[in-house]
Amino acid sequence: MQKVPTFSKGGVHPRDQKVFSCSKPIERLPLPTELLVSLSQHLGAPAKALKAKGDTVRRGEKIGEASGFISANVHSPVSGTIKDIRKVTLANSIKCDAFVIVPDPEQESEPTETFDWKSQDKSDLLRQVKDLGIVGLGGATFPSHVKFSIPAGKSVDAFVVNGVECEPYLTADYRIMLEKGDEVLIGAMIGSKIIGAKRTIIGIEMNKVDCIEHLSSLAKEKGYPIEIIGLKVKYPQGDEKQLLKATIHKEIPSGKLPLDIGAVVANVGTCHALYEAIVLHKSLYERVISITGECIKEPKNVLAPIGTKFSDLLAFCGGFSAEPGKLVSGGPMMGFSLFDVDTPMVKGSSGLLALPAQKKVKNSPCINCGRCVAACPIGLMPSHLYRYITNGEYEEAMQHSLMDCKECGCCSYVCPAHLPLVHGMKTGKKLGRKK
Ligand code: SF4
Ligand code: SF4
Structure with missing residues (x-):
């Protein structure tokens, strides 16, 4: 029997808990009464505000301009009026300016005209990816136009699309693959064309066999040269390093990028956004988010405008079925504890x-x-690093590759002493950088 591929070093098997929302088709959120659209919802410099208090905006209109090499444009998710620009704190604790937008009661209909992507050249496609504010939707929010700009002298063997969704509970990517499979495949072809990849691969874990079958038959039927690879279920396979090891069997050396081994990685949600940008000329102003967990009355996968407050999403899902002990933005392994339900969602x-x-x-x-050492997918010694950090020996921690830590949480997950190892790594990195 053929072995199901996965990464080799470390990893853990948390309960996947996807049962709460995996069978729930994507539902569109009714228009909220107010949105908080942050100017900092991507990796890199915040966007520069192009609108002021009192201005009217149209849905999809650019309201924030990328302000540096690594930055991204921001667009209005609705037609409406800017009531204010004020400071907000995002779920990841970043404080930034946000537009407070009051939507008009009537919104124009969604774009339906389609544009042929095959006839457009790479530079045209890349320009649109930048203009329309596309960033990585797997969580890292790295601006896609920067990732897809392949420097002279480099080439791409494989464009690897991440359909792993290895964080427990989350099912947004799962529903996107099932319900918008053709759009994901076209987005993957567009990405592949921009970067000039020789191969296009989608990696999906075997707890989503229906997605593997669906995308495989779609690719065959439409004649897309895309390989769909089923992967053994193991966390954190959604990380670029582990995904590339599992799919193309190559290792990213310490301090290097996927491009250094001839690969570019993008999430399935990002591929769907690429489709919408290029084929529909639609900017990135809404996304699918899973509202789920034991304490949600009606778990759902919701298509919501960027800037929606988490409180509006909770209300749409019927509120709580029981008092939650913890609210988390993102997945339970790498997400952020949420302390204010009026925090806005971002890209x-x-x-x-x-x-x-x-x-x-x-x-x-x-x-x-030694369990933390066995679980670390990077091959670090979490117990040693934690000791250095708690003793204030940051330089020693750095010398022992602290900066390679992906903050995946595997070490904390397995530690029988319940030591806050990943929290220690995050603190150590922050303080170590300042030294
Ligand atoms: S959080 Fe860092 S140290 Fe801990 S297992 Fe993940 S990569 Fe290794
Ligand atoms: S007790 Fe925790 S920190 Fe110590 S070696 Fe075991 S897993 Fe690692």
Whole structure:
């Protein structure tokens, strides 16, 4: 029997918990009464505001201009009026300016005219990706036009599309692959054309066999030269490093990028956004987000305008079925605890989880069991790094490759002493950089 591929080093198997929302088709959120559209919803410099208080805006209109090499344009998700520009705190604790937009009661209909992507050249496609504010929707929000600008002298063997969605609970990508499969495949072809990739691959874990079958038959029927690869279920396979090891069997060396091994990676949601940008000329102003967890009354996958407050998403899902112990923006392994339900969603918001309270456990001293070392997908020594960091020995931690840590949380997940290892790594990186 053929072995199902996966990455080799470390990894863990948390319960996938996708049962709450995986069968729920994507539903469009009714228009909220107010949106908070942040100027900083991508990796890099915040966008520069192009509108002022009192201005009217149209849906899809550019309202924030990319302000640096790594930055992205921001567009209005609705037609309406800018009531204010004020500071907000995002789920990842970043403070930034945001437009407060009050939507008009009537919105124009969605674009339906389609444009032929095959006849457009690479530079035209890339310009539109930049203009329309496309960023990576898997969570990293790296501006796609920067990722897809391949420097002279470099070439791309493989464009690897990430359909793994390995974080427990999240099902937005799963529903996108099932419901918008053809659009995802066209987006993958567009991405591949821009970067000049020799191969296009979509990696999907075997807990989504229906997606593997659906995309494989669609690709065959439409004649798209795309390989769909089923991967063994293992966290954190959605990380670029692990995904490339599992799909093209190549390792990214420490401090290098996928392009250094001839690969570019993008998420399935990003491919769908590429389709909408190029074929519909639609800017990135809405996305699918999973509202799920044990404490949500009606878990759903929701298509919502960027800037929607999490409180509006919760209300759309019937509120809480039980008092949650914790609210999380993103997945439970790498997401952020949410302290204010009026925080707005951004381009990178993949999920909102309401999780039950957990029994408080005290941490105890390290017993040198080595489980964290076995679980680390990068091959680090989390227990040693944690010791250096708690002793304030940041330089030693740096010398032992602290900066290679992906903050995946595998070490904390397996630690029988319940040590806050990943929290330690994050703190160590921050303080180590300042030294
Ligand atoms: S959080 Fe960092 S140290 Fe811990 S397992 Fe992940 S990569 Fe390794
Ligand atoms: S898993 Fe926890 S107890 Fe075991 S070696 Fe690592 S830090 Fe120590």
